[in-house]
Amino acid sequence: MRFHGLDLNLLVALNALLTERNISRAAERVCLSQPAMSNALARLRDYFNDELLSTVGRQLVLTPRAEALLEPVREVLMRIESTISARWSFDPATEARSFNIQLSDYSATVFLPALIQRLSKEAPKVRLNLLPVDGRQSDVIEQGEVDLLIMPSQYVLAQHPTTPLFEERYVCVTWDEHPEIRTELTVEAYLAAGHVIAHFGAKAPVFEGWFFERYGVSRRIEITAPTLSSLPRFVVGTPRLATVHRRVALECQKSLPIKIWELPFEMPKLVQTMQWHRHRTNDASLSWLRQCAEEVGRAI
Structure with missing residues (x-):
């Protein structure tokens, strides 16, 4: 099908090229061969009379025209996908559905088991694909790679709907x-100690910026771990401390020789939030899952 002379099938290839900025990865993304993707790029360049992707060193970078096309093309495809795949009715007792959920190990520990138990009773054919936090929150939402993103409120995107699930406060743990x-x-003891922290993706933890702004000093970070739930383990046998979620600390205290302390300063509570793409708001199956998640969150 053509629209103003453009083969609309090329929009899928264009989105993959603009997103991946690599012909091989773009081809893999949409299940094309590399020669077929190269041919698609050539046709797109001819239609837009623009290189779209230009070589700089060993990398392909977007031209200004391609940068301008990135969001509109993604938006069009997401609207089409959400319209075609949206379910207007959903019977959890009988229907099969797979949901992709991105969340931290903290949420997987304190929130997800209760949700899984509920889904097992109400929707035995529903499947969950759980994805770890990797610093790509904006990409996975914008590109429709996840159905739900469960993250602290400061990480979510302003342009997509959210709802709070539950609150959590922080404590310190030491050996x-x-x-x-x-x-x-x-x-004084908190500032003098070495700290164990968790770090995901390329961006610095939000807590570090908040703490520096509040106290004008940086914590002495001695261990950086990839998971939140591992922090209490790494203070055992050391003079270090970790600032962790209260529920994680209480769970770890059952099996580790640690002591839990109230923070020696005021710190905002964590608001764990659920987010989804704005074009999927009316999907009946996703609406049902969101309702289940909200009710589970309120019961924690």
């Missing part, structure tokens, strides 16, 4: 035989 922090955790 229960810490050589210096024995009866009280003061601000």
